[in-house]
Amino acid sequence: MDSRSAQLAGLRPHPVGDLLRDWRHRRAMSQADLAFEAGISIKHLSHVETGKAAGSRDILLQLAGALGLSLRDRNALLEAGGFARQYRERDLSAPEVADARRAIDLLLRRHEPFPAIVTDRQWNVLQANRAATGLMTLLLGPERMSRPLNHMRMFLSSDELRPFVENWPDVANALMVRARHEAMAAPLDLALQSTWRELTKLPDVATPMLNENEAPGPLCEVRLRKGELRIGLIGAVLTLGTPQDVTLQELRVEMFMPADAVSEAALTAFVAQDA
Numbered sequence: 001m002d003s004r005s006a007q008l009a010g011l012r013p014h015p016v017g018d019l020l021r022d023w024r025h026r027r028a029m030s031q032a033d034l035a036f037e038a039g040i041s042i043k044h045l046s047h048v049e050t051g052k053a054a055g056s057r058d059i060l061l062q063l064a065g066a067l068g069l070s071l072r073d074r075n076a077l078l079e080a081g082g083f084a085r086q087y088r089e090r091d092l093s094a095p096e097v098a099d100a101r102r103a104i105d106l107l108l109r110r111h112e113p114f115p116a117i118v119t120d121r122q123w124n125v126l127q128a129n130r131a132a133t134g135l136m137t138l139l140l141g142p143e144r145m146s147r148p149l150n151h152m153r154m155f156l157s158s159d160e161l162r163p164f165v166e167n168w169p170d171v172a173n174a175l176m177v178r179a180r181h182e183a184m185a186a187p188l189d190l191a192l193q194s195t196w197r198e199l200t201k202l203p204d205v206a207t208p209m210l211n212e213n214e215a216p217g218p219l220c221e222v223r224l225r226k227g228e229l230r231i232g233l234i235g236a237v238l239t240l241g242t243p244q245d246v247t248l249q250e251l252r253v254e255m256f257m258p259a260d261a262v263s264e265a266a267l268t269a270f271v272a273q274d275a
Contacts, residue, residue, distance in 0.1 A: 037066035232259030
């Protein structure tokens with residue numbers, strides 16, 4: 001029963017029910033599927049969705065887990081049900097996330113002489129190792145590096161890395177597929193949705209068609225060239241395992257590996273020269 005049907009049946013629209021139903025449809029799950037995964041009865045789930053019954057805090061968390069919601073969306077579901085947030089959202093400078101920050105620092109250092117960066121949920125670059133900083137400075141110039149960087153815009157904007165990407169159409173398509181997938185997975189994240197809309201307005205950047213349940217493929221090879229310097233990179237995205245903090249769950253560590261022996265040698269020599 002949707003919100004309109006609930007109104008006709010004399011029930012008030014229920015924000016928790018609307019959210020659950022929307023997420024269930026996005027996951028292509030029936031009420032029976034979700035009820036089974038959450039360990040509750042179909043009748044109970046139906047009553048929560050239509051507003052006949054208020055879901056308890058534990059029930060909402062069970063449903064959120066069965067739906068595979070992010071910590072940010074689990075908080076939103078709890079708030080819609082009249083409960084306090086379960087998961088905190090700390091700044092990376094907070095003492096409580098010091099261990100995670102040390103682990104990320106170590107990961108970035110150990111990945112050298114190859115580039116690696118850390119981004120937030122809007123693809124803003126929060127941190128970069130020496131190899132990534134040196135390569136971006138070489139391509140973009142020191143003045144550009146004094147201002148905030150965004151991983152997506154760096155490659156998609158005509159006045160940033162785009163002139164140095166030999167296979168830009170393939171890279172742009174792969175990045176937009178990934179960006180669309182992540183934006184579709186977080187419809188309640190207004191900040192992320194705003195950033196996604198900005199990306200779709202960039203010149204010559206096409207909006208890809210993507211089934212919501214279809215995961216994007218691996219990032220294609222990026223071929224960079226400036227003068228005599230030629231470097232091929234293949235990226236991998238790492239996330240932190242089972243974090244209990246919203247900020248930590250949304251961090252992405254983008255690690256770039258050389259695509260061939262020539263690129264490996266070029267990166268090794270470049271970082272050694274920059275030391």
